[in-house]
Amino acid sequence: MTDSIRIDKWLWAARFFKTRTLATNAVELGRVLQNEQRVKPAHSIKSGDVLEIHHADQIWVIEVLRISDVRGAASVAQTMYQETAASAEHRAKSAQDKKYFKEPSAALSGRPTKRDRRLLDFSRS
Template identity: 40%
Template sequence: MTSRTDEDAPGKVRVDKWLWAARFFKTRALAAEAIDGGKVDVNGDRAKRAKQLQVGDEVRLRQGPVEWVVIVRDVQGRRGSAEIARGLYDETDEGRRKREIVTEQLKSMPTAFSHGDSKPGKRDRRALRRLKGDGG
């Protein structure tokens, strides 16, 4: 009985392993969840977990409002340092531009409701109740 390993396909690695090794996700389970959710495309097609990546493939990855478009530069199934992870891909100019625009837009948006530094006092709770229409 033989088991499949990274050595079975030299120069190729599973998409979920590569995304984890390239530090796009903290765990392989999160990478697999993103793939199953349709947030990862390889060469224009929706990816599956076991899809084999090779050097030169284009990976499109959506993380919330941010979209990464990267070209695979090296394949590695083991997680290394951040420097090694950064060497696994090259971000396209188009992808970088779009990502920077989105991050700037997010920074310029007003923040959501602030809860303040402490919980509401008696007077604040009464004002909230009046605002909600609960009486008081």
């Protein structure tokens, strides 16, 4: 077992992204920070590094515990990192907010039609 690995490969193995290509794109777009700095997909990570992952309306702040380049079971992947307490609390609060408040425009895709606009205006009244 190695002591460092490419960040995109680790994100895929830890099951934050379905494919390695998605992990690579996220790192390239700056949605993954290592120790509060942007990195390239080929950048190496090691145990003890802190990653901030912005993925699908969620922000994970985790500490890397184990290095593995093999994508295994989800239960094994969860032992590869530990989420910070502040991050877990923030994600729980966001989930609670989403449960009780739904953004009216979230269901719309693209530009609203005349009917959509009327429904939006009606819901605000």
